Amino acid sequence: MARTDxxxxxxxxxxxxxxxxxxxxxxxxxDAVAEKSGLTKRTLYYHFRSKDDLIAAYLETRDQPNLALFQRWFAETEGTTADKVQGIFRQLSASARHPKWKGCGFLRTSVELIHLPGHPAILAGRAHKKRVEDWLCSVFEESRLPEDARLLARQVLLLLDGAFAVVLLHRDPSYMDSAGEAAAQLIRD
Structure with missing residues (x-):
């Protein structure tokens, strides 16, 4: 497909x-976004009222693909629910070994905008994390896991996001594997 298409x-x-x-x-x-897209800044502002709206829209485009990837990794992993959740962490660990891996864009954006809690990108990130938590909760409810599936979903989400942060700090994907082991243990208990 040609660029103009x-x-x-x-x-x-x-x-x-x-x-x-x-x-x-x-x-x-x-200016850099306009240049890279081969458009004028005026055209960019025709489609996005502000850079803030552009950042939020960028994150919104990442929401469903990221969730779908987690769902695919879960479905493709053999075994129990605990094994399948651990499979998500295993896949993230493999991804973190790629030299261009930069962690979770939603979390990185929230750090850059920490002083702007109502920013549209923060709201997009919050909505994404809630969708991941809701999906995990539904998985745990369907698997008839602990009575409090919501609490378990939150604990696994905390392990995911904590692992993203620590892997970035240490540049050591084995932290993602350790978080996956902890998540699997939580689910098995």
Whole structure:
């Protein structure tokens, strides 16, 4: 597909996604996004009222694909629910071994915008994490796991997000494996 055949909004989001992933949201200017997408800044602002709206839209485009990836990894892992949840961590550990891996974009964005709790990107990140938690809760309810499936879903989400942070700090994916073992143990108990 030729570049001009790609809808303008998608071109902007694709360019923004590459730049935000590589450099972070604060380091990337609207000018850089416009240039990378091959458009004028005016055209970019026609599709997004502000850089804040662009950042939120970028995260919203990552929501369903990220959740679908977790769901696929869960489904493809053989064994019990505990094994399947551990499989998500195992896959994340493998992903973290790639030199371009930069962790969770939702968490990285929340750190960059820590002083703006009502920012549209923070709201998008919060909604994504809630969807992941809700999905885990439904998995645990379907598996007839502990009476408090919501609490277990929150604990596993905390292990996921904590592992993202520690793997980034240490550049050691084995922390993701350790978090997966802890999640599996929680589910088995």
């Amino acid at each position: 790609v809808p303008t909004r998608k071109r902007i989001l694709d360019a923004a996604g590459k730049l935000f992933h590589a450099d972070g949201i604060r380091a990337v200017s609207v």
